[in-house]
Amino acid sequence: MPQPALATGRHAGLLIPLFSIPSSRSWGIGEIGDIPAFASWLRRAGQNLLQLLPINEMAIGQRSPYSAMTAMAIDPIFISVHEVEDFEAAGGEEAMGGEWRAALERARRSVVVDYDLVRRVKEPALRLAFARFHDEEWTRATRRAHALKAWCVEQAWWLDDYALFRALHAYERERPWNDWPDGLAAREAAALAAARKKHEAEILYRSWLQWVADLQWHTARQASKPVSLLGDLPFMVDGDSADVWGHADEFHLDAAVGAPPDAFSEDGQNWGLPVYRWEVLRGRGFDWLRQRAQRSADLYDGYRVDHLVGFYRTYVFPRDGSEAYFTPEDEDDQLELGETVLGVFAEPGSRIIAEDLGTIPDFVRTSLARLGIPGYKVFRWEREWEEPSQPYRDPAAYAPASVATTGTHDTETVAQWWDGLDEEERESVLQAPGVGARLGKDDAVAALEGFTPALRDVLLEVLFASGSDFLLLPVQDVFGWPHRINVPASQGDHNWNWRLPWPVDTLENQPEAIEPAERLAAWSRRWRRAAVVNDHSRGAAHSNP
Numbered sequence: 001m002p003q004p005a006l007a008t009g010r011h012a013g014l015l016i017p018l019f020s021i022p023s024s025r026s027w028g029i030g031e032i033g034d035i036p037a038f039a040s041w042l043r044r045a046g047q048n049l050l051q052l053l054p055i056n057e058m059a060i061g062q063r064s065p066y067s068a069m070t071a072m073a074i075d076p077i078f079i080s081v082h083e084v085e086d087f088e089a090a091g092g093e094e095a096m097g098g099e100w101r102a103a104l105e106r107a108r109r110s111v112v113v114d115y116d117l118v119r120r121v122k123e124p125a126l127r128l129a130f131a132r133f134h135d136e137e138w139t140r141a142t143r144r145a146h147a148l149k150a151w152c153v154e155q156a157w158w159l160d161d162y163a164l165f166r167a168l169h170a171y172e173r174e175r176p177w178n179d180w181p182d183g184l185a186a187r188e189a190a191a192l193a194a195a196r197k198k199h200e201a202e203i204l205y206r207s208w209l210q211w212v213a214d215l216q217w218h219t220a221r222q223a224s225k226p227v228s229l230l231g232d233l234p235f236m237v238d239g240d241s242a243d244v245w246g247h248a249d250e251f252h253l254d255a256a257v258g259a260p261p262d263a264f265s266e267d268g269q270n271w272g273l274p275v276y277r278w279e280v281l282r283g284r285g286f287d288w289l290r291q292r293a294q295r296s297a298d299l300y301d302g303y304r305v306d307h308l309v310g311f312y313r314t315y316v317f318p319r320d321g322s323e324a325y326f327t328p329e330d331e332d333d334q335l336e337l338g339e340t341v342l343g344v345f346a347e348p349g350s351r352i353i354a355e356d357l358g359t360i361p362d363f364v365r366t367s368l369a370r371l372g373i374p375g376y377k378v379f380r381w382e383r384e385w386e387e388p389s390q391p392y393r394d395p396a397a398y399a400p401a402s403v404a405t406t407g408t409h410d411t412e413t414v415a416q417w418w419d420g421l422d423e424e425e426r427e428s429v430l431q432a433p434g435v436g437a438r439l440g441k442d443d444a445v446a447a448l449e450g451f452t453p454a455l456r457d458v459l460l461e462v463l464f465a466s467g468s469d470f471l472l473l474p475v476q477d478v479f480g481w482p483h484r485i486n487v488p489a490s491q492g493d494h495n496w497n498w499r500l501p502w503p504v505d506t507l508e509n510q511p512e513a514i515e516p517a518e519r520l521a522a523w524s525r526r527w528r529r530a531a532v533v534n535d536h537s538r539g540a541a542h543s544n545p
Contacts, residue, residue, distance in 0.1 A: 006228055006302050006351040012464065012471040012520070012529040013049020013230070014042065014478060015409065017065070017485060018078055019113050019496070024503035025082055028107025028118045032216040033080030037505040039224035044508060046521030048530035051230040051304065051472050053409060053485075057166075059238040060174045063115050063496040064486075066234045066306065067273065069169075069241045071288075072158040072295050074213040077115070081122055084212055087129035089136070096125060112497040130205050138204070151211050158291060159207060165242035167202035168195060176240035178253075187245070217299060230353075230472075231300035233292060233345070235307035236273040247288050250280045256317045257310065260324070262358045265489045268324065270317045278314075278328065278337060286344050297348030305345060308354040308375070312338030312364050331363060339367055353403050353470060357381075374401045374470050378408070379463060380417055392432035395466035404468035406459060406477040409485040414459060414477040416484070418451040434462040456480045457519065464523040471529060475500075478516055 021030035021038050039050055056068035057075040068075075081087050093101060100121065107117045137145045152159060165177070172180055183191030196203065221229055236257055237243050244251055251274035258270040281289065296303045305311070313326045313334040328334050345352050354368055356375035368375050382393045398404055406414045418426070426448050430436050435458055439447065443454040460478065463471055476483055486495045500507070507513050524530045 010469050010471075010527070010529040011049050012524050013047045013051055013227075013473075014045075014475045015051040015405075015472050016475040016500075017053040017409070017496075017498075018055055019053075020475075020485075020499045021504040022108075022113075022499055023505040025080075025505070026108075027081060027104060027121055028110055029077060029113050029115075030499065030504070031080040032074075032078050032213065032220050033083050034504050035220040035229070036223040037507065039227040041504075041507040041513065041517060042227050044521065045517035046524030046530055048227055049230055049470075049472065050224065050227050052232065054232045054234050054306075056234070056237070059240060060169075062238075065232075065496070067271075068234065068237045070162050070165075071234075071237045071241070071243045071292050073162050073166075073210055073242075074217065076126060076209045076213065077118060077122060079122070079126065079209070079213050080216055081125045081129070083216065084126075084129050086133040086137075087125055090128050090132040095128065100124065111499070112493075113499055115497070126209065127205075130208050133208060134201075134204070148208060148211050151214065152207050155210070155214075158295060159210060161246040162242040163203045163206040163210070164192070164196060164199070165245055166206045167199040170202060171199060177245040178240075185245075187248075221299075228301035229299075231296050231303035233296055233303050233305050235310045236271070236276075239272075239274045243288065244274055250277055250284070250288060251275060252277055252316070254319050256319060258315055258317050258324075259307070259310075260315050260359050268315065268317075269489050275314060275316050275327070282340075286341065289341060289344050290347070293345045293350070294348050296345075297350040300350060302351035302353065304353050304355055305342075306355050307358075308338075308356045308368075309358065309360050309364055311341040312367070313361075331361075334361075335363055335367060338364065339371065342371060342373060355408070357408070369399065369401065372401050374403045374468070376408070377402045377404045377466070377468055378411070379404070379406055379459065380414075389428070392429065392435075394433035395462050395468075396434065398467040400467055400469045402468040403470040403472055404463040404466040405472050405474070406463065407474055409474065410488050413474065413482050413484060414456065415451045415480050415482045418447075418455070419482075423448060432462075434465060435459070438462070451480065453480060460519075461523050461527075464527045464529060478520065479512070 016038070018030045018032075018035070021034050022028060023031070023034045023037055026034055035050070042048070042050060054065035054068065055074050055078055056065065057070045057073050058065060059067050059069045082092070093104070103117060104121050107114060107121050110117070133144070138148075168180065168184060169177070178185055181191070184195060239253060253274055255275045256270050256272045257275045259265070259268055261268045281287070313328060315324060316327055317324045328337060342352070353374045354376075356365060356368060357378065365375060377395070377398045379392075379395065382395070382398070383390045384393060395404060407417070411417070412420070421429070430439065430444055430447065436444070438458045438461060439454065443452065446452050447455040456477070460473065463473070483498050484494070485498055502510050502513070
């Protein structure tokens with residue numbers, strides 16, 4: 001498999017969703033234009049990776065980035081509207097009226113991300129900006145109009161279906177595509193041609209949004225260097241998506257994909273998402289997965305493959321209530337499928353890592369090791385489970401082709417995890433290799449009473465010192481915060497809305513953030529990870545000795 005530059009050496013970085021890093025100028029949610037500010041703090045902290053969650057346009061009324069209505073398009077909610085040339089040319093915030101400005105202020109003041117409010121604020125502003133672009137640029141065939149046309153031709157392989165789908169979805173009052181008129185639902189050529197003509201203006205608007213997002217994304221990505229951006233490729237998209245509408249015969253729509261029983265759910269998890277028809281995808285050279293890999297390579301320096309095991313064997317819940325099952329059924333077929341799909345993902349040259357958590361057969365992890373694809377080493381689960389005392393494995397012995405971490409966006413924070421352990425379990429952690437030797441006697445006694453900064457720092461440094469080439473820490477664990485991103489198999493306001501306590505553009509001046517950055521940088525130097533910035537200037541870095 002290709003081995004791009006990101007694959008060599010020891011790396012360190014943090015995991016944080018884009019929605020969690022709003023700046024003082026953004027509109028109530030972390031935006032594309034906010035990425036360089038967080039990357040600047042990462043450089044100060046000696047980190048060279050920024051792991052984001054998916055940024056695909058979310059399903060109508062949903063907040064989960066893993067249930068999107070497109071595998072390709074960026075959600076317009078992440079556009080930095082104040083950086084859009086056409087919005088400022090149309091009068092900016094002053095052109096929007098007092099009631100709108102009051103709503104914007106509420107979105108900015110909210111302590112969590114209020115998705116509905118943010119969308120209500122951004123949509124009319126983006127419409128205003130597009131109207132100005134259409135009148136002043138498009139109709140006059142200006143240089144910017146030609147730039148948009150050229151980009152649309154270049155991206156037509158995914159953009160054409162997506163823009164039409166979104167235009168029709170809006171026209172049909174956001175009804176799912178299988179409730180549309182028969183000709184459109186079945187994608188009959190005559191119906192599609194008529195729809196493209198009828199909805200030409202809306203299709204152009206949806207294309208313009210993606211062009212704006214793409215320009216902002218690549219500007220932010222370049223400004224974030226030498227920090228590399230890692231993406232996250234969800235296992236599936238929503239059934240009501242541009243992709244399933246465009247490739248309907250490649251999916252079982254009478255069943256749903258999910259996960260078998262594991263630590264998160266005794267009965268398994270039914271995600272309600274369509275199931276791959278592997279035999280059809282194979283017959284077409286895995287065309288849609290190949291496109292997804294190309295799109296991810298266009299946006300990121302590398303990416304995480306979500307629910308990796310599902311690409312080897314998919315757990316299926318029939319919608320008629322019959323017993324769940326795996327497809328393919330045979331282990332040899334599962335192995336061949338998984339390795340073929342991973343080969344497809346690696347083709348464009350991006351470095352991939354595999355989310356291999358949950359119920360994972362041994363042959364899958366053996367396969368990943370053979371392919372050299374890093375899987376996850378979550379400290380709390382890396383134990384000798386077959387031994388009587390179930391001792392912790394030595395992080396120093398983690399394989400280089402692995403990702404060391406304290407947790408993921410789906411797990412408890414390390415602070416919550418610790419406070420949920422009984423004294424015997426806490427003692428076991430303190431006896432783990434590398435932990436007790438770093439934690440003094442008094443600090444160990446204090447840690448037995450509850451989570452402490454000293455314990456936090458020891459657990460983090462143990463993973464910096466680990467054998468894993470990749471280290472990705474949830475930002476909450478770096479600070480010792482208890483706030484979760486998501487609770488699997490649950491719905492509600494507690495999921496997907498957490499944001500930093502400070503605007504991201506003030507992070508480098510926050511006393512509470514300066515000291516953690518210095519600690520991270522020191523550990524990166526000590527354990528020879530990541531480039532460390534020595535003058536805080538953009539792009540200035542030196543290699544570790």
